[in-house]
Amino acid sequence: MATQLKPTDRRVLYLYGVTQSQPAKPLRLMGVDLNSPVEAIECEGVICWISRVSADEFEGSLTKNMENLDWLSSASVAHQRAVGGIAQHADILPARFGTVFLYENSLRAHVREHAREIEKNFKRVKGAQEWGIKIFQIASPVAPVPKAGTGREYLQAKAALLSLKKPGGIPEPELAEFQDALNGVAEASAPAGRISGGQRGLLFQASLLVKRTNRSRLESVLKRFSRKWAGSRRIEWSGPWPPYSFVSQDSQSL
């Protein structure tokens, strides 16, 4: 990562996403490899945002690199900075992380083939952003460590405590009320958290697609429920994210 590329190194096109137009001023964004800048290229009536990355790093060794947590962390943070930077200026259809084309021609051909789907997706995400919502159980005050004569006794006591603290989930009527309130301000919701699903105390999570004009309504819903759940549950929300989770599901089979 971030090793200087030699002019002779073979490059491929890493795609960040597609927008309908260019921002008024050119954007200065660093690419996913922290090496080459993000470029906007005219592409069959839309703008494709790409950077030219090492073919070896992103083509030959991509699968191996994705299993390397350091590489994946750095690349996904850089990917988010680039896509997020573009999204501040235009509605973007984000490409999946790791989308690479060998030549500009193959990218153009792909965009041409999927023109109708791209148009449909622009309608869907128009003026909207993605938000991540999580609800955590607030840990009860730490119980005093039981007096234990031996390590074995300590672990037995500890095990008993842990089983008591297992999160119980959110009762159905309350969860339904929360989801109804969210649906009232969101255009769509999607299941989230394939990665962070194992976080301790996590009771619920979702990604929402929310119009920019509805952001303050979302915020008031979350504040209302955080007051209601004071002392028992904590709400964490993050965003605005580019609409990663809301581009066409059909296109997964492309």
Added chain:
Amino acid sequence: MSAPGTIVFADTNEGDQLALLDILDHVLNQGVILRGNLVISLAGVDLVYVGLDVILTSIETAMRHINATSRVTEKTS
């Protein structure tokens, strides 16, 4: 953290500290419109995601064990 009405907001545009887990969650979510069919296979990448979930969950579990063990050590030493 546990004041009445706890709500935590991380703004992606304000350079707030974002949890790596949250970034991975969104960046690696299904966000796919175009796929470089020349390069990656969807199935292969999905397998990596499954593995990653296990790794990150294991890190948390391992940390918990380390904490528990260090407390046992304090008690018994």
